[in-house]
Amino acid sequence: MPYLALLFNAFVWGLSWWPLRHLQAQGLHPLWATLLFFLLGGLLIGMSRPQAWATVRRTPALWALALASGATNAAFNWGVSTGEVVRVVLLFYLMPLWAVGLAWWLLGERITRMALVRVGLALGGALLVLRPAEGGWPAFHGLADWLGLLGGVGFAITNVVLRRQAAQAPSARALAMFLGGITLPAALGAVLASQGVIPPWPPLQVIWLLPALALGTLFFVGNLALQYGASRLPVHITSVVMLTEVMFAAGSAVWLGGEVLRPTVLAGGALILLAALMASRDKA
Template sequence: MPVLALMFNALVWGLSWWPFRQFQAAGLHPLWTTVALYLLSLVVVSLSDRRAWTEFLRTPSLWLVMLAAGLTNTAFNWGVALGDVLRVVLLFYLMPLWAVLLARFILGERLTGLALLRMALALGGAGFVLAPEGGGLPWPASLADGLGLFGGFCFALNNVMLRREAGRSAHARALAMFSGGVFVAGGAAILMAGGGLITWPALPHAGWLWPLLAMAVLFFFSNLSLQYGAGRLPANVTAIVMLIEVPVAALSALWLGGGQLDLKTAVGGACILAAALLSALERPRPATIET
């Protein structure tokens, strides 16, 4: 059951790009959709333990968790709705590279030989994915590429900070993450809409609220499934099972026209996944909460 719960969570996230695109086509930018999805989870966590708000407000380090989680959702959800899903997901999974560097500076962890190998694999994979067709230096070719890279960095920061704050209550840490999805994504959406960069929330008719509510409920149970599975399995097993998200996103994007696969993307993706797999196999680590 714990493995099935994690697979369900990975399936939801691997397929999430498609409904984000449907809502965007209907007039609801991915940032507004993110706010709507996490509002339900935030309300449920707030009502389940009202002391969590007191702990959260008195712990500045949890504010950084909120910022990192919010930026993760803002970047990833916007990226998969905007560009090539396969490239965005692969660049997002450069997390092992960022996690090594952040753990070194935030947690004081020493760089091991295996960690350096993971960094080399991740960098090599990123080089293949970002290499221009006509040659030249690897660089994000689009806003979606940049959002995938930035989202992966923020997710690594989120996980490192959750390890640092492992002594805090589970409700306070969950509150920090869900509030990030509401307040950070919402703040970014308001600023961008006010500047004319995105549209204010608009849907063709009230009937669109039902699939939006259904998606919010699905995301809520997806997060519950992650907590159930991650709490009952070793952290490295959890990390390996969660890698299912990558092939799910890749296959669905190729099938539904959300991405393309060429040789350099395939080679780069293999290197990035190898780095993620090495990260999961290196040693057991405390479980983290996915955004």
């Protein structure tokens, strides 16, 4: 059951780009959709664990966790909704690259020789993924690639802060992450909408509200499944199983989105995944 729970979470996130694009076509921008998804979970946790509010309020480190979590989800959802899914997901999974520096800076962990090897593999993979199909120097393809990269940085910060705050109650950490998924997309969306960069909140319609609530429920159940599986399996096993999200995303992007996996993207993705696998073994 723990393995199936982790696979379910990876499946939900790996295929999330498809309903997100459907919602965007109905006028609900990914930032607004992210807000809705986390509002549902935040309300459930906030009402069932009222004591978590006080812990979050008096712990600044949990505010940092909220910001990192909000940035992670807003960037990822926006990126896969507008860009090439496989590129965005692979750039997101450069997380071990950023985790090395963050763990050294915030946790005082020593940078080992194998950590440098992982950094080299991840960088090499990123250069291949970003290499244009027609050849030439690696380059970012617009905002979506940058969002994938930003989401990975946020994910690395989230993991490091979670490790620093391991003594906090799980409900407080979860509430902080959900609050970040609500407040950051709301604030960023309000600013960008006022500047005409993204569309404003659309008129209330069943055509987007019901799918949004359904997807929000799936995300919430997926989060519970992740916590269930991760609490019953070693960290390195959890990390490996969660990498199946890349396969779910790539397969669905080819099947449903008509994307083509170029050899350089496949090679770069293999290097990035190898770096992630090495990082997971390092935690064993």
